[in-house]
Amino acid sequence: MELHVRYEGDDDPEKCTARKLARFEKAALHRTNRATPYGVVLNPHADTALSPADADHDRLVALDCSWETAEKAMFEMPGDHRALPFLVAANPVNYGQPFQLNTVEAFAGALCILGEREHAEEILAKFNWGHTFLELNDEPLGRYAECENSTDVVEIQQEYLDAGAE
Numbered sequence: 001m002e003l004h005v006r007y008e009g010d011d012d013p014e015k016c017t018a019r020k021l022a023r024f025e026k027a028a029l030h031r032t033n034r035a036t037p038y039g040v041v042l043n044p045h046a047d048t049a050l051s052p053a054d055a056d057h058d059r060l061v062a063l064d065c066s067w068e069t070a071e072k073a074m075f076e077m078p079g080d081h082r083a084l085p086f087l088v089a090a091n092p093v094n095y096g097q098p099f100q101l102n103t104v105e106a107f108a109g110a111l112c113i114l115g116e117r118e119h120a121e122e123i124l125a126k127f128n129w130g131h132t133f134l135e136l137n138d139e140p141l142g143r144y145a146e147c148e149n150s151t152d153v154v155e156i157q158q159e160y161l162d163a164g165a166e
């Protein structure tokens, strides 16, 4: 699976996980929507959840920008837009926060759901907290990866949301 990033460049460059992935040639950065190739766009505002039914694509696209600017209108690039289901961030900035993943976590979560766990491990290995993401999300990632489609993924996600509300 190719990893592409629409790189906005408005976040702290020192902490930017997309830049680090690009430095290690694990992802390609694109400065404009036009230059960003078509693929599955990881978009937290999307109506459809990512599921194994999306595994026939060969490109994942994330938008690397600060969470303050990550509004719906920012996700204008062409592609099949998908939201990641309930997963918890493990990075030091947003540790424990559901849904607000950084770029490498979003790619890794998506790769696991699409059946490419080794690729997920490879990109997370570049971050000293990276493995914690797979540990924290081990059960939901395994369950989402066994789903057939987006409806099934949303059903499982609901179990985690209900458990959190208790």
Ligand SMILES: C[S@@+](CC[C@H](N)C(=O)[O-])C[C@H]1O[C@@H](n2cnc3c(N)ncnc32)[C@H](O)[C@@H]1O
Residues within 6 Å of the ligand: 011, 015, 016, 017, 018, 042, 043, 044, 045, 061, 062, 063, 064, 065, 066, 067, 070, 082, 083, 084, 085, 099, 100, 101, 102, 103, 104, 106
């Ligand atoms: C807002 S940026 C923040 C990146 C951060 N500056 C970094 O250094 O990694 C994170 C990106 O990951 C993807 N992402 C994160 N959480 C997501 C979710 N719940 N559903 C879909 N995509 C998500 C989106 O492409 C989002 O724009």
